Amino acid sequence: MNIRFRCLSLAVLVAGGLSAPPQTRAEAPTLMLSGQLEVVPIERRRIVIGIDTNHDGLVDHLFLYTSSQQRPQVEPRIHAPGTIHYVEGVPAVVTVQSMGRTTVFSTADEPATQVPDPKNTFPQRLMLSQGIGINHVVPPVQIRVTDLAQLAPEASCDRYPQSCVKVAGFYLPFPG
Numbered sequence: 001m002n003i004r005f006r007c008l009s010l011a012v013l014v015a016g017g018l019s020a021p022p023q024t025r026a027e028a029p030t031l032m033l034s035g036q037l038e039v040v041p042i043e044r045r046r047i048v049i050g051i052d053t054n055h056d057g058l059v060d061h062l063f064l065y066t067s068s069q070q071r072p073q074v075e076p077r078i079h080a081p082g083t084i085h086y087v088e089g090v091p092a093v094v095t096v097q098s099m100g101r102t103t104v105f106s107t108a109d110e111p112a113t114q115v116p117d118p119k120n121t122f123p124q125r126l127m128l129s130q131g132i133g134i135n136h137v138v139p140p141v142q143i144r145v146t147d148l149a150q151l152a153p154e155a156s157c158d159r160y161p162q163s164c165v166k167v168a169g170f171y172l173p174f175p176g
Contacts, residue, residue, distance in 0.1 A: 031086040031136075033061060037098050038148040039078035042165055044070045045132075046174050047105070049096060050148050051084055057145055062137040063094045065105045066176045068130045077149070092134040107131045133175025143168045 035053040042048060049063040063086065082098025091108035103126045147167050157164035163171045 029088045031061075031084075031088075033084045033086070035060070035081070036145055037078055037080055037082040037084070037096065038145055039096060039098075039103070040148050040151055041077070042151055043153055046165070048148060048151060048165075048172065049084065049094060049105070050143070050145065051082075052145050059139055059143040059145055059148065062135075062139060062143075062172070063105070064135040064137060064172055064174045065094065065128075066132040066134075066174050067128060068132050069128075079149070086136060088136070092131075094134055101126065104128065105131060105134060107133060135173055135175050137173065139168075139170065141168050141170045143170070 033051050033053050035051045035055065038048070038050040038059070040048045040050075045067045047065045047067070049065065050059040051061050052058060053060045061084070063084070078096070078098055080098045082096060085093075085095040085097075087093045091106050093108070094105040096103045096105070106127070106129045108129050151165055151167055151172075154164045154166060159171060163173055165172045165174065
C-alpha cells in the first residue's frame, strides 16, 4: 500500500548535526482547493478537515490538525461547500472558508497570515493558533465524505495515541 502524506511539526528535525533553514512564507508551497468540506472535531485536541474537490463523494485531501489547547473553539461540525487555502512551512496554516465564516488553523504562536478575502465576504473569523502540527494527507484508500461524520478514537488501540482514529481501514496520522 502506497501511503503519501506530509508531516509538519513545531520541532526542527536535526540529522547529523545539520538542520535545514525554515521556509519563509514567500517560498512556502501553497494549495487552494474548492469543494464539499467536512470539518469534524474528533476529541479534545484533534480536528479532521476533509474536502471532496471533484464532487464524487470521496475525500480528495485531508488535513489533520492537533491543537495544544484542550478544547479548541470550533464549530461542532461543518458540512457545506467551501474552500481551503493551505500554506506548508513553519508555521503551517490551513484556512477554511465556508458558510460565511473563516477558520484559520495554525502552528504559529500568533498567526500573522492574512486570510485571502479581498471582498470581505467572510467577516466572521476564528483563529486557532498554537497547534502542535498539521498533516496533509492524500488518502491512500477511498474514503467517503459521509464516513468522516462517523470518526471517533478507537476505545482500545495498541498504536501510538496520535494514530488511533481509523476511517475506511486507514489510520489517520495525526501530528503529536
